[in-house]
Amino acid sequence: MNLKLFIKKNVQLARCPNCNTIASLRRSRSRNIFEKIIKKLKISAYFCQSCGWRGRLLTFKLSRNFFKLIFFYIMTMVVSAYIVLRFLRSYFD
Numbered sequence: 001m002n003l004k005l006f007i008k009k010n011v012q013l014a015r016c017p018n019c020n021t022i023a024s025l026r027r028s029r030s031r032n033i034f035e036k037i038i039k040k041l042k043i044s045a046y047f048c049q050s051c052g053w054r055g056r057l058l059t060f061k062l063s064r065n066f067f068k069l070i071f072f073y074i075m076t077m078v079v080s081a082y083i084v085l086r087f088l089r090s091y092f093d
Ligand SMILES: [Zn+2]
Pocket: 016, 017, 018, 019, 020, 021, 024, 048, 049, 050, 051, 052, 053
């Protein structure tokens, strides 16, 4: 499954949540294992160059197609389960 279908880059990243300055955020280096794990979860630590704000932001957010794709996968599973069930019933009857 391609994860890029579900998530996209968070475009609001460029704006500082504290002072609202555009393009002032820089990614801060993860200093310990705990921060590295958080980074793996796509929540990176950032700091603002203009006001000194420090915090974490979601690097990714769900794409618009997310629910459409989830619905499609569930429907595919339900339909194939139904077909298998029908086949098994006709086989054993
Ligand atoms: Zn700021």
